[in-house]
Amino acid sequence: MWRSCLRLWDEGRRLLNRPRGGLIASVGPGPNPRLQARAYAPLTGPGTEGAWNPGSLASRPLSLQVSWPSLLLPYHLGGGLREERKRFYQNVSITQGEGGFEINLDHRKLKTPQAKLFTVPSEALAIAVATEWDSQQDTIKFYTMHLTTLCNTSLDNPTQRNKDQLIRAAVKFLDTDTICYRVEEPETLVELQKNEWDPVIEWAEKRYGVEIGSSTSIMGPSIPARTQEVLISHLASYNMWALQGIEFVVTQLKSMVLTLGLIDLRLTVEQAVLLSRLEEEYQIQKWGNIEWAHDYELQELRARTAAGALFVHLCSESTTVKHKLLRE
Amino acid sequence: MAALGSPARTLRGLLRELRYMNAATGRPYRDTAAYRYLVKAFRAHRVTSEKLCRAQHELHFQAATYLCLLRSIREHVALHQEFHGKGERSVEESAGLVGLKLPHQPGGKGWEP
Numbered sequence: 038m039w040r041s042c043l044r045l046w047d048e049g050r051r052l053l054n055r056p057r058g059g060l061i062a063s064v065g066p067g068p069n070p071r072l073q074a075r076a077y078a079p080l081t082g083p084g085t086e087g088a089w090n091p092g093s094l095a096s097r098p099l100s101l102q103v104s105w106p107s108l109l110l111p112y113h114l115g116g117g118l119r120e121e122r123k124r125f126y127q128n129v130s131i132t133q134g135e136g137g138f139e140i141n142l143d144h145r146k147l148k149t150p151q152a153k154l155f156t157v158p159s160e161a162l163a164i165a166v167a168t169e170w171d172s173q174q175d176t177i178k179f180y181t182m183h184l185t186t187l188c189n190t191s192l193d194n195p196t197q198r199n200k201d202q203l204i205r206a207a208v209k210f211l212d213t214d215t216i217c218y219r220v221e222e223p224e225t226l227v228e229l230q231k232n233e234w235d236p237v238i239e240w241a242e243k244r245y246g247v248e249i250g251s252s253t254s255i256m257g258p259s260i261p262a263r264t265q266e267v268l269i270s271h272l273a274s275y276n277m278w279a280l281q282g283i284e285f286v287v288t289q290l291k292s293m294v295l296t297l298g299l300i301d302l303r304l305t306v307e308q309a310v311l312l313s314r315l316e317e318e319y320q321i322q323k324w325g326n327i328e329w330a331h332d333y334e335l336q337e338l339r340a341r342t343a344a345g346a347l348f349v350h351l352c353s354e355s356t357t358v359k360h361k362l363l364r365e
Numbered sequence: 366m367a368a369l370g371s372p373a374r375t376l377r378g379l380l381r382e383l384r385y386m387n388a389a390t391g392r393p394y395r396d397t398a399a400y401r402y403l404v405k406a407f408r409a410h411r412v413t414s415e416k417l418c419r420a421q422h423e424l425h426f427q428a429a430t431y432l433c434l435l436r437s438i439r440e441h442v443a444l445h446q447e448f449h450g451k452g453e454r455s456v457e458e459s460a461g462l463v464g465l466k467l468p469h470q471p472g473g474k475g476w477e478p
Contacts, residue, residue, distance in 0.1 A: 131398060161402065165431065168399045172386040181438050302426045305369060306433045329448035336441035343434035350427050 077150075077190045122177045129171040131163045138163035142170065151193045158278070162188070162351040183344030187285060191278045191352075200280060204272045207284045207293065208265055215292040215313055217251045217258040226319050233315055240303060241294050245271065249294065268293070278352040286345035289338060299346045306343045310335070375428045376407050382435040403428070 126142035133139070136156035140147040140163065147155040147170075157163045162184065169182045179186070198206070211217075216234045220226055238249055247264040275283065286296045290313040298304040304312070311318060314335070321331055369375070380400070387394040394400055410424050460467055 161406075161427075164398050164402050168383075168386070168397065171390070171397070174389050178442065181442060183434070183438075302423065305426075306430055308368070329444065333441065333444045333448070336437045336444060339437035340434055340441055343430050343437060347427060347430045347434060350423070350430070354423070 077186060077193070077195050124173050124175060124177055126170075129167045131160075131167050133160075140167050140170065149189045149192045151195075153192055155188065155192065157188055159351045159354075162348070165347070165351075181340075183341055184348060187282060187344060187348045190285075191281045200273070200277055203277075203280045203284050204269055207272065207280070207287045207296075208268050210287050210291070211249070211260050211265065211268070211293045213257050213291075214249075214294055215290070216294045217249060219251050219253045220316075221253050226316065229319055230315060233312060237294060237298055237304070237312065241297055244301065245297075275349075275353055279349045282345050282349035282352060286342055286349070289341045289345065299342070300349055306339060306346055310339050310342055314338070369425055369429050372407065372411075372425050372428070375425060375432055376403070378432045379403055379428060379435070382432065382439065385439060386435070 126145075128141075128143055130141045131138055132141060134154075134156060136154070137158045138160055139154065139156055149155055157166065166182075166184050166188060169185055173182075216238060219230050219234075234251070238251060241247075242249055245264075245267055247267050248261055249264060250258050252258040272280065272283065283296060283300065286299060287293055290296060290299075290309060292313055295304065295309045295313055299306065299309050317331070326332070380394070380403075383394045383397060383400055383403075387397060406424060407428070410421050454462075457467055
């Protein structure tokens with residue numbers, strides 16, 4: 038019966054109505070103007086995910102984080118007062134400066150919340166960020182612009198963390214990795230977890246030559262020190278920007294192993310999100326799906342994970358195109 | 366081993382997402398930088414030797430990730446508009462829920478200017 042869960046691997050898409058009409062006229066006041074949309078990627082730590090309040094009728098986005106106090110910041114383009122900002126620009130374009138690629142809104146250059154110039158090293162990333170800004174209609178919804186958020190975090194580094202601290206924060210998740218934390222009952226869930234999660238753990242163990250077990254105890258799996266060292270040295274090979282992305286994805290998926298699967302191209306984003314939410318999917322299959330909660334969270338998790346994964350890949354690659362001569 | 370499907374399908378999905386995004390702004394989506402970049406990248410990586418092309422797989426993976434990103438952002442915004450975008454009810458509406466009507470005081474309430 039639980040093979041039906043595996044059908045989710047093939048991405049049975051939940052068909053959603055297309056956005057009502059072509060023009061999304063803003064209905065109601067939109068996100069609560071007193072709250073500030075986040076400018077930076079959420080920080081690691083307990084309780085950073087905005088708790089969803091079921092009784093709330095207010096229309097705040099699910100994951101509003103407290104941003105850098107924007108009242109203390111100078112009022113400028115990228116990090117202006119984060120209320121309902123209307124789209125004030127017509128065209129978005131990209132130019133290449135000395136530090137990298139820059140985004141222009143009309144003729145003004147985009148800046149980060151700390152008033153630094155917004156430069157990205159990769160052209161594809163710049164185009165993706167420009168597309169994000171271009172896709173805003175009427176009002177600017179910062180909570181949909183995940184790539185911009187990640188770039189801001191990397192450029193500003195608001196928590197002032199250096200590379201070691203980032204790596205250690207990410208590897209620390211291994212102690213409470215979702216995939217290694219198993220339940221003991223109900224039976225079907227145990228079997229489901231074994232079938233879905235064990236292959237990923239085996240792949241990770243083989244790929245990195247480490248030991249990561251799974252455990253049902255409340256203390257979680259005991260990860261040997263050697264595993265942590267191997268992973269720390271592997272992550273040290275990524276640059277600072279890619280590490281911000283990796284740490285972001287780890288925070289979203291609550292699992293280091295799944296993140297490794299993503300960056301090594303072993304899992305797609307949909308698969309990784311499904312594995313991360315395995316128990317929720319199990320309960321949904323059993324008890325039913327609530328669109329305005331489950332789907333909402335699913336789409337948001339997918340968006341953030343995809344943004345993080347794309348960010349990591351674009352920041353850690355370098356493309357060279359060699360043209361082969363056509364031999365007759 | 367990721368179940369990515371065919372690159373053509375991913376490209377079609379990406380173009381569809383770009384079309385949705387630009388439908389509201391009214392600009393033809395073929396003018397956008399994203400469209401040009403995607404088409405150029407897909408064309409460039411099509412003509413490679415098939416044997417062990419890791420770069421091709423990487424590009425396809427990145428394209429699929431970007432497609433997932435665009436799709437899920439669009440659906441997230443749609444869900445938000447539909448379920449969470451309405452704001453709070455006004456006082457008149459709330460009273461109307463239980464069948465009451467607000468009193469109409471022609472002189473205004475005492476403390477209002």
